[in-house]
Amino acid sequence: MNAMVKPELICPAGTPAALRSAVDAGADAVYCGYQNATNARNFVGLNFTPEEMEKSIRYAHDGGTKVLITLNTFPPAGKVELWKEMVDLSARLGADACIVADIAVAAYIRDTYPDLRIHLSVQAAASSPEAIEYYVREFGVKRVVLPRIMTVSEIRGLLKEIPCEVETFIFGNHGLMVEGRCSLTNYVTGQSTNMDGACSPAACVKYERADDGSMSTILGDYMIDRFGPEETAGYPTICKGRYKCDARDGGYYAFEEPISLNASTMLPDLINAGVHAFKIEGRQRSRAYVKKVVAAFREAVDSIMAGQEPRLADLVALTEGQKQTEGALKTKKWR
Amino acid sequence: MTSEPQSSRLGGGPGGFPFAPPLPLFLLNPILKRIVHRIAVQNPDMFDRLGPHRHAYFLIDPVDIPFMLYLRPDPEALDFRAVGRRNPPPHAARISGKFLDLLTLMDTEQDGDALFFSRDLIVTGDTEAVVCLRNALDDVDDPIAESVADMFGPPGRAALNALRRAAENAQKRKGAK
Ligand code: SF4
Numbered sequence: 001m002n003a004m005v006k007p008e009l010i011c012p013a014g015t016p017a018a019l020r021s022a023v024d025a026g027a028d029a030v031y032c033g034y035q036n037a038t039n040a041r042n043f044v045g046l047n048f049t050p051e052e053m054e055k056s057i058r059y060a061h062d063g064g065t066k067v068l069i070t071l072n073t074f075p076p077a078g079k080v081e082l083w084k085e086m087v088d089l090s091a092r093l094g095a096d097a098c099i100v101a102d103i104a105v106a107a108y109i110r111d112t113y114p115d116l117r118i119h120l121s122v123q124a125a126a127s128s129p130e131a132i133e134y135y136v137r138e139f140g141v142k143r144v145v146l147p148r149i150m151t152v153s154e155i156r157g158l159l160k161e162i163p164c165e166v167e168t169f170i171f172g173n174h175g176l177m178v179e180g181r182c183s184l185t186n187y188v189t190g191q192s193t194n195m196d197g198a199c200s201p202a203a204c205v206k207y208e209r210a211d212d213g214s215m216s217t218i219l220g221d222y223m224i225d226r227f228g229p230e231e232t233a234g235y236p237t238i239c240k241g242r243y244k245c246d247a248r249d250g251g252y253y254a255f256e257e258p259i260s261l262n263a264s265t266m267l268p269d270l271i272n273a274g275v276h277a278f279k280i281e282g283r284q285r286s287r288a289y290v291k292k293v294v295a296a297f298r299e300a301v302d303s304i305m306a307g308q309e310p311r312l313a314d315l316v317a318l319t320e321g322q323k324q325t326e327g328a329l330k331t332k333k334w335r
Numbered sequence: 336m337t338s339e340p341q342s343s344r345l346g347g348g349p350g351g352f353p354f355a356p357p358l359p360l361f362l363l364n365p366i367l368k369r370i371v372h373r374i375a376v377q378n379p380d381m382f383d384r385l386g387p388h389r390h391a392y393f394l395i396d397p398v399d400i401p402f403m404l405y406l407r408p409d410p411e412a413l414d415f416r417a418v419g420r421r422n423p424p425p426h427a428a429r430i431s432g433k434f435l436d437l438l439t440l441m442d443t444e445q446d447g448d449a450l451f452f453s454r455d456l457i458v459t460g461d462t463e464a465v466v467c468l469r470n471a472l473d474d475v476d477d478p479i480a481e482s483v484a485d486m487f488g489p490p491g492r493a494a495l496n497a498l499r500r501a502a503e504n505a506q507k508r509k510g511a512k
Contacts (some may be wrong), residue, residue, distance in 0.1 A: 015384075015474040017443075045384040045467035202463035209459060233452050286473050289446040312484075318449045 006305050007275055010068065010167060011294045012283040012310055013048040015080065019056045021287040022065070026298035029066035031099060032056070032283065038086045039070040040123060041283040042197030054093050066096035070283075072121035073197045074102045074180075084108050091116050099145070100124075101180055101194075106139040119167070120144040123180035123194065123317050129161040136164045143167055145279060147179045152266060156273035165276035170263040171293055172281025175199075175239045175256060184238040184255075188220040205236045217241070226251070234258020234321045257335065258321030264297070264312045266329045268304055287317055360402060360417040367404070370483050371415035372474075377482060382410045384471035388464035391427035394418075397434035408468065428460030428468075435502040442480035442499065443473065 010136050011027035012017035022030045022049060033039025035047040048056060057067045069090040075083050083105045090098055091113045100106050101123035109118050122145040126132050135141040143165035146155065150168075159166055175182075185199045186192045193199040206218040213229030217236045224241030227233050234240045240258045244253035261281070263270065270278070278301065295311035303310045316324055327334050375382075382389050385408055392414075394405040405424055407414040418424055430437075436455050439445035447469050450456035459464050472479060484495035 015470060016475045017476070043466065044386055044463055045388075049383075202466040205462040207458055207462065209457065215454070215457070227454070229454075231342035231454070233454055238355055285441070285448055286446045286469070288443050289448070292446075317453070318446055320448075322452055 004271065005274060005276055007271060007301065008066075008277040009294065009297055009301060010277050010279040011290060012172075012280055012285070013290065014041065014043075014282075014285070015058075015287070016048065016052045016056045016059075016284040017088035018283075018285075018287040018290045019067075020059055021291045022294050023060050023063040025291050027065050027294050029068050029096065029277075030056075030060055031068040031070055031279075033070040033072075034086055034089075036082060036086070037195065037197045038073055038083050040072050040121075040193065040197045041070070042073075043202065043284055046284060047105075050089055050093070053089075057093050057095065067181075068097045068099055068119060069095045070099045070121070071105055072099050072123045073099045074123075074194050075104060076195050080108070087113070087116075097142070103139070106135070106141065115141070117142045121180070122147055122169070124179065125179045127158070127212045129158060132158075132162045132164065136162070143276065145169075147176065148261065149332075151332065152269045152273055152329050155202040155270070155275060155329075159274045166274075167277035167279050168270060168275050168329070169261055169281055170267070170270070170297065171315070172261055173235070174259055174325065175235075175237055180333045183241070185219075188222055188238060200235070207236075218276065232258070232322045240320070257323070259323040259325050260319035260321075261327045262315060262324035263326055263329050264300055264310070264315070266326055267278040267300055267310060270329070271301075271304055272292045279308070285318075293318060360419065362403075364416045367415045367417060367482075368413075370486065371406070371413050373486055374479055374482055375410055375413055377477075378475045379410070380470045381475050382408065384474060385467045388427070388461070388467045391461065391464045392425065393464070393468060394423055394426040394429040395437065396429055397429040397437050398431055400434050408471070426460065428458065428462070428465045428467075430465060431457040431459075433505075435498065435505050438480055438498055439502045439506075441472065441478065441483075442495075442502075443478040444499075447473075 008028035010029045010031055011022040013022050013032040019030050019032060022326050033047050060067045071083055071086050075288055087098060097119050098109055099119040099121045101121040106118055109116050118139055118141045120126055120135050120141045126135060126144055127150055132144050141164055145167045148169050165299060180194055181268050182193060189201060189204040191198050191201055200219055204220050208216045208218060208331045214226055216223050216226045219236055224238055239255040243254045244255055245252055254272055282289055295313060296315055300310040316322055325334050389409045393406045395406060402417045402419060405416050405418045432455055436450055440447055447456060480495055484491040
């Protein structure tokens with residue numbers, strides 16, 4: 001693969017208004033999903049009806065922006081019909097690609113809509129040349145979204161070995177685990193991130209305030225964190241909870257801390273490595289987030305491509321726990 | 336239904352807020368009613384995002400002004416009025432924050448999650464109802480703050496611009512800390 005391709009900026013949208021904000025702020029492509037279990041942000045009040053998707057695709061295409069549809073959950077055994085229907089709908093509406101994780105969904109697109117691009121979701125957790133080659137060979141996958149566990153030099157090495165495009169996350173939620181395999185939320189809420197599309201659904205979340213100003217986050221029947229009056233907070237996900245364990249005194253972030261990925265300082269390295277697309281996480285976020293983050297990265301990517309020093313906007317206010325990290329892109333020891 | 340203690344971090348109480356209208360609530364309520372009906376007419380689709388929570392009552396608590404707002408975003412039975420702080424009426428969820436922060440949320444200039452992370456926004460009660468309300472308000476065509484300002488013509492727009500400047504300055508002060 002050649003270095004210095006101009007990477008596409010792939011931006012999130014949970015509502016049509018957010019999609020329009022992303023298009024207006026300079027997104028090369030927007031990714032979004034339907035109001036059902038076929039996408040991994042299946043939260044109540046979020047996502048697109050078929051009518052909204054149709055209008056939104058038209059708006060995006062008029063603005064020269066592609067629309068990638070997230071069908072990135074795993075159908076329960078024998079229940080792939082809904083996923084097929086959403087593929088049919090996406091093809092009919094003129095989507096530019098479907099982002100999929102499950103091989104049955106990928107096979108359906110390959111057989112039914114050979115011209116519809118397949119992007120392999122991060123949920124498939126494919127990071128080795130062998131795994132990626134398998135998806136390319138068997139299903140004609142055109143792009144793989146890499147798990148957030150690889151360093152830039154690993155990505156550079158991988159790009160030399162695989163016959164497809166690569167997309168990396170550059171901003172947003174930093175809940176890693178083995179992507180697409182985490183079952184923590186099932187344990188507490190009975191719903192599956194990977195099959196129902198909802199980690200920590202809001203109906204299972206409660207915030208309780210105490211007189212001293214501290215706040216407890218309750219998920220299902222479990223308290224997963226308590227923030228002091230002046231402490232910044234994070235998402236109500238188990239991976240970002242604080243627990244008591246024998247090895248430490250007091251509450252301890254046993255999995256991950258409330259922190260967001262911000263790879264803005266790594267952009268030149270990623271571009272030099274030959275990454276084809278940069279992904280911003282956050283379909284559950286507001287259009288204010290979309291507008292600010294997309295505009296900031298649009299400016300940064302454009303100035304790097306023009307050979308200028310990128311101006312990196314301060315995005316820390318939008319990060320989880322108001323903390324940011326370059327994550328594994330910089331070092332495997334990000335904690 | 337829920338009620339909770341006042342936020343200690345967010346302060347609370349009137350606190351000499353410069354934009355607090357010196358109006359008795361009974362004068363304010365017809366204006367609020369007009370506002371909510373106008374927004375509902377302009378954005379009929381927004382209610383779909385509320386799903387089952389359109390019948391819920393929300394208590395919106397700008398902690399630095401002397402009253403709270405009571406909202407039921409049900410297109411068949413819209414209700415939006417100011418209520419006193421002493422005995423908050425029954426509600427499914429309460430959203431508390433500084434007036435200017437709540438305003439910038441309505442102006443789609445602020446990200447609700449960011450305010451939550453910084454603890455400037457406090458949510459108690461039915462979290463799903465609040466998330467649905469947030470998504471519904473976020474998906475309107477024109478920011479709600481702008482639509483409200485437009486209802487009052489040039490003075491409304493001037494007031495919104497003044498509030499935006501105040502919010503921007505407050506933001507800068509926060510960033511400088
Ligand atoms: S618990 Fe964390 S890692 Fe697991 S699915 Fe939820 S957000 Fe992802």
